[in-house]
Amino acid sequence: MNHTKLSELQSLIKRVSEKSGFYQGKFQKEGILPEDIKTQEDFQKIPFTTKEELRQAYPLGLQAVCDEKVVRVHSSSGTTGIPVIIPYTAQDILDWAKMMKRCYSFAGVTSKDRVQITPGYGLWTAGIGFQAGAEAIGAMALPMGPGNTEKQIQMMVDLKTTVLTATSSYALLLAEEVNRRGIRDQISLHIGIFGSERWGEKMRSRISSELGIEIFDIYGLTEVYGPGISIDCQYHNGLHYWDDYLYFEIINPETGENLPEGEYGELVITTLYKEAAPLIRFRTRDLTRLLPGQCPCGSPFPRHDIIRGRSDDMVKVKGVNIFPAQIDEFLKEVKGASSEYQMIIDHENGRDTVKLRVESDPGTERAYLEASLSKRFKTRIGIQVEVEMVEIGGLPRSEKKTMRILDKRVSAL
Ligand code: ZN
Numbered sequence: 001m002n003h004t005k006l007s008e009l010q011s012l013i014k015r016v017s018e019k020s021g022f023y024q025g026k027f028q029k030e031g032i033l034p035e036d037i038k039t040q041e042d043f044q045k046i047p048f049t050t051k052e053e054l055r056q057a058y059p060l061g062l063q064a065v066c067d068e069k070v071v072r073v074h075s076s077s078g079t080t081g082i083p084v085i086i087p088y089t090a091q092d093i094l095d096w097a098k099m100m101k102r103c104y105s106f107a108g109v110t111s112k113d114r115v116q117i118t119p120g121y122g123l124w125t126a127g128i129g130f131q132a133g134a135e136a137i138g139a140m141a142l143p144m145g146p147g148n149t150e151k152q153i154q155m156m157v158d159l160k161t162t163v164l165t166a167t168s169s170y171a172l173l174l175a176e177e178v179n180r181r182g183i184r185d186q187i188s189l190h191i192g193i194f195g196s197e198r199w200g201e202k203m204r205s206r207i208s209s210e211l212g213i214e215i216f217d218i219y220g221l222t223e224v225y226g227p228g229i230s231i232d233c234q235y236h237n238g239l240h241y242w243d244d245y246l247y248f249e250i251i252n253p254e255t256g257e258n259l260p261e262g263e264y265g266e267l268v269i270t271t272l273y274k275e276a277a278p279l280i281r282f283r284t285r286d287l288t289r290l291l292p293g294q295c296p297c298g299s300p301f302p303r304h305d306i307i308r309g310r311s312d313d314m315v316k317v318k319g320v321n322i323f324p325a326q327i328d329e330f331l332k333e334v335k336g337a338s339s340e341y342q343m344i345i346d347h348e349n350g351r352d353t354v355k356l357r358v359e360s361d362p363g364t365e366r367a368y369l370e371a372s373l374s375k376r377f378k379t380r381i382g383i384q385v386e387v388e389m390v391e392i393g394g395l396p397r398s399e400k401k402t403m404r405i406l407d408k409r410v411s412a413l
Contacts, residue, residue, distance in 0.1 A: 001040040008272050009247060013037050013046075016278050020064035022057055023280065044249070044258050048268065049282045054084040054223060062277040063087050070276055075123040076222035083123075086222055087276040093132070095273060099242050100133025100228035106240060106299075107193055107216040107231060109163050111138030114188075116161040118170055120146050125226025130165045130193075133228060139163070146170065149177055160188040164213070168194045172203060175210040189213050195220065195227055201332070217306060223282060224269050230304060238291040238303035245272055248304065249281070250290055252321070253311035261292045264321070266311040267304065285311050287323055315407050317345055317352050320382045324404060327356075330380055334373060336364035342395050343385075346408040353386070360389040 014034040016023040027033075030047055037043055054062060062085070063070065071090050075083045088096075109115065115134040119126030127145055134141040142155055152174060155161065164171060171194050178184055189211050195218035208215050219239055220227035230241035241248060247270040250259045259265040267284045287310065291303040308325040315322050322343075331337050338359040346353050356377065360369055366389040373387040 005243075005247065006040060006043070009043055009270065010034070010037055012270070012272055012278065012280070013043075016064060016280065020062075020278060022053075022062050022064070023278075026053075046281055048251075048256065049279055051084065051223070051283070051285070055082045057084075058082050059085045060087060064278055065089055065276050073123075074125045074222055074226065077124075084223060089275040091273075092225070092275055092277075095245060096129065096225040096228065097132040097136045099225065099245060100129055101136035102242065103193070103216075103218055103228045103231040104133050104137045104139070104163075106233050107163075107191055108214075108234065109134075109137060109139055109191060109193075113137075113139040113162045113191070114142065114159060115139045115163040115165060116142045116144055116152070116156060116159075118144050118146055118152065118164070118166040118174075119227075125220070125222045129220070129226040129228055134163075149173065153177060153181070153183070156189070157183065157186045162188050163191045163193065164189055164211070165193045168203060168207070171207050171211075175207045179210050184210075184212065187211070191216065193218050193231070219307060221284060221286075223277075223279060224271060224284075225274070229269075232306075233295060233297045233299060235296050237295065238305050240295065240299055240301040240303050243302055245274075246270065247272060248290065248302075250288070251283075253285075253287075253314060254316060254321070259289075261290045264289045264305075264308065264323075264326070267307075287311050287314065287325070313405075315345060315405055317354055318383050322381060322383075322405075326381060327404075330377065331358065334369075334376065336361050336369050337373065337389075338392060340392075340395050341404060343405045344408065345406065352409065354383060355388065356385045357388045357390055357395060359392050359395055362392065364389075 017027055017034050032046060069089045070087045071093060072088045074086050077083060117127055117130045119130060121127035131141045131143050142159060142161060144152055144155065171192055178187060190213055192207065192211065192213040192215045194215060204215055217232050217239060218227055219230045229246060230239040232239045249268040250263065250265040251257060251268050252259055253266040264287060267286045267288050269279065269282050269284060271279045287308045288305045291305055295303055309323050313323050327341060327343065328339060331339055331341060338361060340359040342357045344355040358373065360366060369389050370387040374385055377385045
């Protein structure tokens with residue numbers, strides 16, 4: 001961390017301890033004084049902020065400015081019933097639009113483009129975030145919102161939409177519809193900006209070829225402005241994030257320790273300038289890693305990898321953290337192995353054992369694949385596994401990818 005970043009974090013701590021009731025209470029409980037934060041290590045000792053705490057602050061416990069300064073609220077949908085309400089000042093809204101504008105320009109969008117916005121509006125941040133950025137770059141925004149595929153296609157054709165913003169699943173649905181109607185030559189799309197869901201490479205290339213577009217992956221979360229805090233560039237090797245507004249850390253989700261560049265862990269975000277609802281060391285639950293080095297595009301903005309899943313999905317075996325997406329990626333590289341697998345973790349004779357069952361393509365040499373997979377697993381993921389190849393259809397199918405990891409140790413304890 002450079003000197004400027006540290007002093008930015010120090011003034012943030014000072015500001016929240018003066019203005020945020022939420023952090024005043026938190027700091028008091030933990031005995032944190034702004035003047036104690038002198039180094040990066042001191043900062044890393046500040047306790048995390050969790051989504052649960054934000055929920056407990058419902059409705060406006062996070063607000064760190066007077067009511068007169070709040071111009072809008074958004075809310076994240078809570079699966080547990082209690083939503084998180086995030087207030088914004090006029091400056092917060094401007095800053096967010098500026099970040100969104102950057103995202104569009106990284107994707108090559110200009111004032112000549114016409115941007116069809118299909119994510120939801122309302123309390124949700126997605127629709128309005130995409131719209132503010134499109135307007136900031138001078139493009140023509142089509143604020144469609146979700147659903148009504150008939151109308152989406154009509155507008156896409158008649159208004160000659162060039163940029164589609166959507167969730168990947170809705171983009172796939174639209175792509176299939178365009179294909180089904182045979183109207184590919186009537187659409188003018190060339191860029192797709194899709195976000196938030198985890199999606200496979202196969203789905204991505206299908207949408208890309210069916211619509212004839214280049215796809216950009218955008219990331220964001222309501223607690224931290226909304227969509228648009230990072231996006232990939234034309235090289236598609238990681239997402240550039242805006243480190244002039246946000247401070248990113250990667251931690252070991254189990255121990256909370258900071259991890260070095262290049263190592264996978266949970267993304268933790270601190271907002272440097274957010275006024276109405278500043279966040280310090282917010283645990284996103286999203287798994288990724290920071291990418292070292294400079295991107296060939298020459299941008300000074302650092303990069304993180306695509307989101308690999310949720311930290312809740314992770315298992316720890318023999319001191320190594322493993323999560324489903326890592327295995328998906330590993331199997332993709334092995335010829336003869338299908339993407340269907342089951343990982344069984346057990347505890348026998350005082351140690352953890354891992355068995356990886358993988359469906360193999362017909363006509364492959366099983367014994368050879370078993371040995372080669374086991375060797376590669378050790379190199380790539382770092383632990384010894386016993387591999388068993390089974391025939392296609394030999395493993396149970398499940399909607400939920402996380403069900404593919406069976407941790408029998410839990411019941412053994
Ligand atoms: Zn780049």
